[in-house]
Amino acid sequence: MINSVDLARTARLHAVKMVHRAKASHIGSALSMIDILAVLYSGILDTQPGRDDRDRIIVSKGHAAVGLYAILAETGFFPVEELDSYGQPGSRLLGHVSHHVPGVEVSTGSLGHGMPIACGLALAIKQCVVCIVGDGELNEGTTWESALFAGKHSLTNLTVIVDHNRLQGYGDVDEILGLGSISKKFAQFGWSTVEIDGHNHDQIRNALATNQTRPNLIIAHTVKGKGVDFMEGSLDWHYKSPNTEELANACRQLEAA
Amino acid sequence: MRDALIQAVIEVAKTDDRIWLLTGDLGYSVLEPLRDAIGCRFINAGIAEQNMTGVAAGLALAGKIVFTYSIANFPTLRCLEQIRNDVCYHNLPVKIVAVGGGLAYGSLGYTHHAVEDIAIMRSLPNMTVLAPGDPNEAKSCLRHAINCPGPTYVRLGKAGEQAIHSSIPDRIDTPIEVLSGRDITVLATGGGLSVAFQACKKLTAEGVSPRLLSVPCLHPIDLTGLCGPIVTVEDHGIGGLGSIVAEHVALTHVDAIVKCVRLHGTPTSLTGSMSQLQNAGGLSEETVIAAVNGLLSRRKYLNVA
Ligand SMILES: Cc1ncc(C[n+]2csc(CCOP(=O)(O)OP(=O)(O)O)c2C)c(N)n1
Numbered sequence A: 001m002i003n004s005v006d007l008a009r010t011a012r013l014h015a016v017k018m019v020h021r022a023k024a025s026h027i028g029s030a031l032s033m034i035d036i037l038a039v040l041y042s043g044i045l046d047t048q049p050g051r052d053d054r055d056r057i058i059v060s061k062g063h064a065a066v067g068l069y070a071i072l073a074e075t076g077f078f079p080v081e082e083l084d085s086y087g088q089p090g091s092r093l094l095g096h097v098s099h100h101v102p103g104v105e106v107s108t109g110s111l112g113h114g115m116p117i118a119c120g121l122a123l124a125i126k127q128c129v130v131c132i133v134g135d136g137e138l139n140e141g142t143t144w145e146s147a148l149f150a151g152k153h154s155l156t157n158l159t160v161i162v163d164h165n166r167l168q169g170y171g172d173v174d175e176i177l178g179l180g181s182i183s184k185k186f187a188q189f190g191w192s193t194v195e196i197d198g199h200n201h202d203q204i205r206n207a208l209a210t211n212q213t214r215p216n217l218i219i220a221h222t223v224k225g226k227g228v229d230f231m232e233g234s235l236d237w238h239y240k241s242p243n244t245e246e247l248a249n250a251c252r253q254l255e256a257a
Numbered sequence B: 001m002r003d004a005l006i007q008a009v010i011e012v013a014k015t016d017d018r019i020w021l022l023t024g025d026l027g028y029s030v031l032e033p034l035r036d037a038i039g040c041r042f043i044n045a046g047i048a049e050q051n052m053t054g055v056a057a058g059l060a061l062a063g064k065i066v067f068t069y070s071i072a073n074f075p076t077l078r079c080l081e082q083i084r085n086d087v088c089y090h091n092l093p094v095k096i097v098a099v100g101g102g103l104a105y106g107s108l109g110y111t112h113h114a115v116e117d118i119a120i121m122r123s124l125p126n127m128t129v130l131a132p133g134d135p136n137e138a139k140s141c142l143r144h145a146i147n148c149p150g151p152t153y154v155r156l157g158k159a160g161e162q163a164i165h166s167s168i169p170d171r172i173d174t175p176i177e178v179l180s181g182r183d184i185t186v187l188a189t190g191g192g193l194s195v196a197f198q199a200c201k202k203l204t205a206e207g208v209s210p211r212l213l214s215v216p217c218l219h220p221i222d223l224t225g226l227c228g229p230i231v232t233v234e235d236h237g238i239g240g241l242g243s244i245v246a247e248h249v250a251l252t253h254v255d256a257i258v259k260c261v262r263l264h265g266t267p268t269s270l271t272g273s274m275s276q277l278q279n280a281g282g283l284s285e286e287t288v289i290a291a292v293n294g295l296l297s298r299r300k301y302l303n304v305a
């Protein structure tokens, strides 16, 4: 079993360095979900590539790719050095999650595609299918179409984790469309739901360990930009890339964590 | 290009209160001046493009002129049937604006490359398809979009494009002459324009005399009189400008030979800037020059002007 806290810290450091070098966006989105990924890839699921009976993880919020790439490299899917190629010409580490990268099940980047694919997989296989979605991403109609489908087909091996950081592309999730109670909505669609602190590894692990008789929704309360104080809760860091001083500051904070 | 268009929308919207804009949760640090200028006629419809497009149709049914705004394929392919049935079939003034046409979003990858959009949009009834090649054309396109009574698709690049025209073209409904020449006609659109422009300048230096026409309005299009050796240049795959010109030749039986410089269409799985990916996809100054020289050498054996 990998220590998920160490894994998360290392992955955060990789992620900030990668977006700095590539002058890329979406660091806030990556830091928001790294704890969830660190627990998922710490050994509680069997995601060995190539095996038909592996568990599947789909990162539907494909813009947060650096977080996933860092975790995949650190858990042995490809060499850690390859992370340096992010943003460089010819690299397969594209700005949105790419299935050409070892360990990645499906390419994403257009929001609202992950849940329907996860439903299909969960219908076809017995293993666990976990899908991570953004809270803004829940705006998409496909969310609710697949929520109905999963409820109707009792996809008990399906777990959807909402990275509930309350920010989306152009403002606050609560203001733009006002999601209200995500829990109550999904419960109405026949899901079992649980709300957790999305940065508390024990809570993440426990939520994933519970055996359900219905499709599972984990609402992970998170902070966009988690771990770097000037990025936390700020829409700017959906877009900005840290400059040299900001990177040094971010690394200092992440190393001390 | 994006900023030129937004500025132009603001100017019109200040005096024309029929104008609304719905965004699909995009426009951070771009749309704020517009939002401030038009108040409640600006709505962030959320990450929900199908609904956004249907709502735009409803507003338009009630007499509004409605812009929908997003990036790449999200305001077009994601809500294609809403565009086809609700907007186009009812011939409503919904103006779809997509930022990041072609490979402008380079390293963001395949999901963010709009390389089939022209083909798909121009096949829909009543749709006008515009793909400006520089910021001045973008302003002119906006004027054209507002004046044309029905559905319009405006495909933009991103920001910082080189100006090809020294002023805003008066009209864009027919191809605009950028360079006059007598040996061959080069037609270019969208992100293909700057590539074609550079290539034509090199060709001129080599003693070839290419005529360069920019085609910001792809559909409907009147290509009357177009004949002889023709090269088309675009940051798009099957069904775009090259196909439009080939259809013109096939349907009118004019004497012409056409070579298309366009993206070959294999999805890229590797990182690259816009121009790197254009090169890899078959669109570069070199491929334009080779196409022109290839046609000119063949012309000797062919019975065309
Ligand atoms: C279909 C679609 N529409 C719009 C976008 C542009 N976009 C990328 S990220 C984003 C905001 C996502 O917010 P959220 O789902 O809350 O993810 P977070 O970054 O907050 O984790 C938007 C609108 C997209 N990628 N796909």
Ligand SMILES: [Mg+2]
Pocket (backbone or CB within 6 Å): A134, A135, A136, A163, A164, A165, A166, A167, A168, A173
């Ligand atoms: Mg969010």
